[in-house]
Amino acid sequence: MTLTQERTALRQRILSANDEVAARLRRRLDRERTLAIDLVSSPGAGKTTLLEATAHRLGASHRLGALVGDVATELDADRLRAAGLPSHQIVTGGACHLDARLVEKGLDVGGLGEVELLFIENVGNLVCPASYDLGEDFKVALLSVAEGSDKPFKYPAIFARASVVLITKADLKPHTPFDLESAERGIRSLNPGARLLEVSARTGLGMDAWCDLLEEALVHKAAAWSL
Amino acid sequence: MTLTQERTALRQRILSANDEVAARLRRRLDRERTLAIDLVSSPGAGKTTLLEATAHRLGASHRLGALVGDVATELDADRLRAAGLPSHQIVTGGACHLDARLVEKGLDVGGLGEVELLFIENVGNLVCPASYDLGEDFKVALLSVAEGSDKPFKYPAIFARASVVLITKADLKPHTPFDLESAERGIRSLNPGARLLEVSARTGLGMDAWCDLLEEALVHKAAAWSL
Numbered sequence: 001m002t003l004t005q006e007r008t009a010l011r012q013r014i015l016s017a018n019d020e021v022a023a024r025l026r027r028r029l030d031r032e033r034t035l036a037i038d039l040v041s042s043p044g045a046g047k048t049t050l051l052e053a054t055a056h057r058l059g060a061s062h063r064l065g066a067l068v069g070d071v072a073t074e075l076d077a078d079r080l081r082a083a084g085l086p087s088h089q090i091v092t093g094g095a096c097h098l099d100a101r102l103v104e105k106g107l108d109v110g111g112l113g114e115v116e117l118l119f120i121e122n123v124g125n126l127v128c129p130a131s132y133d134l135g136e137d138f139k140v141a142l143l144s145v146a147e148g149s150d151k152p153f154k155y156p157a158i159f160a161r162a163s164v165v166l167i168t169k170a171d172l173k174p175h176t177p178f179d180l181e182s183a184e185r186g187i188r189s190l191n192p193g194a195r196l197l198e199v200s201a202r203t204g205l206g207m208d209a210w211c212d213l214l215e216e217a218l219v220h221k222a223a224a225w226s227l
Numbered sequence: 228m229t230l231t232q233e234r235t236a237l238r239q240r241i242l243s244a245n246d247e248v249a250a251r252l253r254r255r256l257d258r259e260r261t262l263a264i265d266l267v268s269s270p271g272a273g274k275t276t277l278l279e280a281t282a283h284r285l286g287a288s289h290r291l292g293a294l295v296g297d298v299a300t301e302l303d304a305d306r307l308r309a310a311g312l313p314s315h316q317i318v319t320g321g322a323c324h325l326d327a328r329l330v331e332k333g334l335d336v337g338g339l340g341e342v343e344l345l346f347i348e349n350v351g352n353l354v355c356p357a358s359y360d361l362g363e364d365f366k367v368a369l370l371s372v373a374e375g376s377d378k379p380f381k382y383p384a385i386f387a388r389a390s391v392v393l394i395t396k397a398d399l400k401p402h403t404p405f406d407l408e409s410a411e412r413g414i415r416s417l418n419p420g421a422r423l424l425e426v427s428a429r430t431g432l433g434m435d436a437w438c439d440l441l442e443e444a445l446v447h448k449a450a451a452w453s454l
Contacts, residue, residue, distance in 0.1 A: 044374025146373030147271025
């Protein structure tokens with residue numbers, strides 16, 4: 001067996017094992033009445049800033065929590081806690097994505113208490129996190145206008161899998177060559193059912209629509225629980 | 228052995244095998260009098276736009292070439308060819324980084340001819356490419372001002388290993404909270420010897436300094452060859 005074949009075989013075993021843990025985690029989150037969202041993007045697309053702004057809007061009316069994955073540092077969990085969002089940092093120590101076991105352990109030791117809406121902020125990486133089920137209800141992909149409208153075509157896996165795509169840093173759009181129609185076409189061609197929102201956490205643009213979407217998801221989930 | 232231990236062991240074997248191919252590739256590039264640069268960044272930090280602008284400045288006086296890694300699509304090689312830069316696309320089909328074997332194969336089949344200055348545009352990813360030697364003379368890390376000044380702390384491996392760090396999209400700086408001093412501090416703490424340049428391929432800011440750096444590297448390399 002070549003090293004590439006060994007890697008492919010091992011990767012399949014790792015993904016199968018991850019799927020098992022994710023299924024167990026999903027049952028646990030359901031039991032605990034927690035809606036979980038996996039946020040995936042390039043580094044610097046604005047995941048943490050989005051969560052800060054979301055906490056300011058929803059923190060008073062909902063019990064929020066965050067698990068924050070990074071290769072190194074506690075910077076992001078510190079920022080979120082300062083914004084009033086109970087957060088636990090998962091430092092991957094080099095790994096390029098979160099997996100279900102890291103999330104499970106984060107929930108065990110993170111001290112988040114009862115959480116109605118759990119944000120899982122993945123490591124900044126558009127490639128590797130796409131393959132990992134974290135037991136979430138759905139994935140949200142963020143694409144900053146500064147990154148360019150061709151990214152859905154170039155990193156198709158995550159845009160095909162995300163239920164929601166947020167076009168972030170929309171306040172920068174006038175200063176960049178970002179072409180919203182082209183980005184939308186790319187996303188729609190991969191994922192016709194994705195919800196698409198343009199947001200700017202800095203100016204507030206689109207934040208009401210994003211928070212409405214979250215509240216709507218909470219209502220749907222609560223309805224499913226009461227069945 | 229747990230799956231994590233298996234993964235760690237296999238990763239070490241893969242990296243050792245890569246180092247062997249990279250050493251062979253480095254000898255070949257030396258023989259062929261080619262200076263090779265590995266460009267690493269997040270998706271959308273501006274690698275392709277930088278190379279387009281570089282080709283406009285150096286294309287007439289130097290034989291340039293590019294190998295362009297992407298998970299999917301030929302978009303970037305198409306753009307570079309349109310800018311007069313002979314380019315070959317390496318589609319990784321899901322893989323999150325280039326390795327030395329892919330670069331070697333790209334040189335074999337890419338039809339780039341004699342190349343004096345070879346740009347290897349890695350897959351957009353700040354994590355995984357950092358560990359892979361591609362036989363290059365040096366790595367260049369790009370950090371767009373839109374990504375934020377905390378990225379060196381959060382993705383230390385590539386900033387510790389790059390000989391040159393380009394702060395890109397500097398034209399956007401007035402519209403973002405990017406703090407150049409803090410980013411510089413982060414980079415310097417990981418890598419005191421790194422050359423740091425602020426550039427904007429769109430406005431031309433810093434492009435003379437970047438092209439001077441490339442010409443200087445070519446002169447150094449030529450001097451080493453003539454010894």
